[in-house]
Every structure is written in structure tokens, then in C-alpha cells.
Amino acid sequence: MNGIIIAMLLALLIPIYEAYRDSHIWQKMLAFASIATKTSMMILVVSVLRDDWMIGVVGVLILSVGNAALMLLAHVIKRSDEAGVYEP
């Protein structure tokens, strides 16, 4: 169990580093999408390994809600993008 989770944690560190380093808003959003999916997949893996289906249901809900938050935020940022906030 430790090995799988530690491997997933190392994979999670890659988009966190990307989110810290990138200075473009859409690259940060990409890193956010990656992290939101990875964390909810980790919740699902932990729930299966512990055989705890209460955490499993919450993992599925967070998987869908995390992407909903991403789409809402992307829409607001896209409107600002069209108005020229992020022009070089």
C-alpha cells in the first residue's frame, strides 16, 4: 500500500512544481486540472485499499466536482482573456 501511494505522491509533485513555475494562466489551469484529477484518484485508490466505501463515494464526488470548479473558473478567465488582460 505504501509503495503505490508514494508513487502517486511523486507523480502529484510534478504538476505542483509546474503550477509554481509557469507564468501563463492557462498552464496554471492545466496543472490545476492535473492535480484535481490526481488527488481524487488517490482518494479512490486509498478507499479501495482500505475497503472503505464511504471514502470511495466521496472520491467519486470530488472527482466530478473538481472538474466542475475548473470549468467554471476557466469560463471566467476566458472572458477576461478576451478583454485583453493577459495580452503580452
Added chain:
Amino acid sequence: MIDLWNEENLYIVAIAALLPLTAGLVIVQVNPYFALVMRGILGAVAALVYALFGAADVALTEALVGTMLSITLYAIAVRSSLIMRLGIIEPDLPPEDLLQTLRQPLRPYHLRLELVPYPDQESLQAALQDKEVHGICFSPNPEITHIPYEIQTRVPRLYQILSGHLPLETMARLNPTPEFTPTNSL
């Protein structure tokens, strides 16, 4: 009670260390939009940590309210408050290079420029008086002055930001604002 220092539970300690790491990343952001994205990342990591400790209800609330609702509402608040509304006259639009030059001093403050068109000079002045816009841009009578455009703002802070910008001063004249009082501060 989980024994955290047991070798079996080492992964919980490793994952919980992500929480201060991502919280630190939120603090160092300067751009408000970047900070919102990092807040979303912090919410995702926090939900993971709460679920690992067995608090499924707290994790669900963090994902629904702490991440989805709060960053959406904050994004809308930031988008509608960090803005300079500039009134213009519709058939006599200012040239694109003037608008680009006007955006330059606003960019360090993450201010957005929004153009609000008006049909004539009288309604433009009335909009500035009624505080519908933060500033107006129009071309004055060419017989009086040789500068093609004139910018007037009623917000003293915007006048401070714009007045020090040299390329803008060669393209348009910036009218001084009234004295700062509590009534004209946005």
C-alpha cells in the same frame, strides 16, 4: 487513533506535508487570478488529506464549498472590481495604439480596461458626473489644442497611476482630477 510514525502509515505524513507546501505557494502569488488557481490546488490537496484521515464529510465540504464555490465567487469579484471603465464616443473611437498605451500603466496593477460607448459629448460628461464610468476619453475641438485626445478621470488614484506614464502623455492630454474626498473615492 492512527499511529503516524508507524512505517505502515508513513504515506499519510508524506501527503499531509503537501498541505503547507501548497499553502505557501498560494501566499507567494502576486497576480490575483494566479492566486485563485493556486487556491483551487490547495483545496484539492486539502480534500485528499481530509479523506485520508477518514473525514469524508469534511473532504466533501472542502471540495464543494471551499474550492468550487469560493474560487468561482472570488473570480467574479476580482473580475468586476479590478477594472477601469472608460467612456468613449461611439463613432469617434480612439485609435488602438492609444488604448494599448493606456493599458501599459494599468497592467502592473492587474487592472482591466473596459470601453463604454456613448452617443455624444453631453452624455459622456453626464456619465462621468453620475459615476457610471471611471474616466472618459474624447477628442477636443482641434482649433483650441493640437493634442488629438483628452483623457479625464474622476478617481484621483487612477490619475496618479496614469500621469507618470510618458508614452501616454505624448499621445493624449490627461486632465487633473478634483481633490480627493470620501465621496469621489470610487
